[in-house]
Amino acid sequence: MKKSLLALAAMTAFAGVASAQSSVTLFGIVDLAARSVKNGNAGSIKSLSTNGQVSSRLGVRGIEDLGGGMRAGFWIEGDLLADTGNPAGQTWQRRSTISLIGGFGEVRLGRDYNPVFNTAVSHDPFSYVGVASSGNLRSRFYATPVGNAGLAARNDNSIGYFLPAMGGLYGQVMVAAGENARGNKYMGARLGYAAGPLNFSGAYGKADQTGGMVDDATTWIFGGSFKTGFATFHASYENADYSTTKRKLATVGVVVPTGTGAFKAQYAQATNATLIGLGYVQGLSKRTSLYANFGRVNNKGPATFTASGSGPAGMRAGQTSTGYDFGVRHDF
Secondary structure, three states: OHHHHHHHHHHHHHHHHHHHHEEEEEEEEEEEEEEEEEEHHHOEEEEEEEOOOOOOEEEEEEEEEEEOOEEEEEEEEEEOOOOOOOOOOOOOOOEEEEEEEEOOEEEEEEEEEOHHHHHHHHOOOOOOOOOOOHHHHOHHHHOOOOOOHHHOOEEEEEEEEEOOOEOOEEEEEEEEOOOOOOOOOEEEEEEEEEEOOEEEEEEEEEEEOOOOOOOEEEEEEEEEEEEOOOOEEEEEEEEEEEOOEEEEEEEEEEEEEEOOEEEEEEEEEEOOEEEEEEEEEEEOOOOEEEEEEEEEEEEOOOOOOOHHHOOOOOOOOOOEEEEEEEEEEEEO
16 A cells, blocks of 8 residues: 555656646637728728737647756747638648757747848837738738748748847847748848847848849848837838839837826838828736727828728729727737
């Protein structure tokens, strides 16, 4: 009897150690909004849309202690379309990586966010989604025939390195294999510093172009934020050079906390277009919030940018796009 009790105690202790050394977490965000977007002469469209305040997602991540200060980790994360239930099936294209982590930093392999996008999204008060986001003046540019979708946010087949904690200094280097397909080859780097109320960084990215272009496409960006006693101010400047097409994007924004809520505002100016974004978010708990956003894009010349990148097609160049959304977000 005593031997059985001792064996049971030993097994219980071993299980406790094993569970402490490794963990797997299921996580996600559900964000849905009632949205209205009017695109010039093309009219307006009302919809129930995802990603009004932040991108909806479903993911699984895990970490294992390998000993000697070394850890292994994985992270798979995909879009969650709660308005339709992902009719095409769940994919994991937001992020799919495996890592080795230690005192040297982190080596990360797989599909991941590139350095330019990490800089851009960190200084957008609207998390780069919704009708008020500066991404409305950026994302469609990369989808043009002379652009490169690989520069927009994520890259497949990448190997990345992240600096360890170094007194506020942080950085990322990424290279991605082309695998004999134009538009896939990528290299980029990011370096920043965050301490106290200040956070600033700069990044550079280069990729081979699609659309029959032979020159490399390059993008560089600088951004920063400063937190005062009553608000956090953001600013960024980005320059994209695609040989025959060039684009600059400058943004300024502010987030003003109001207890359990916050007011947000942003102004963005790109080549031939400007955006004004306003919003308010009200926290109901640590995991749930309500929000309302407004965005107005004023196009000039040949530009046809739209609020949230959505709405009815057929807007004439140089017209205005206006969007509203009212939604709820829940984290789990």
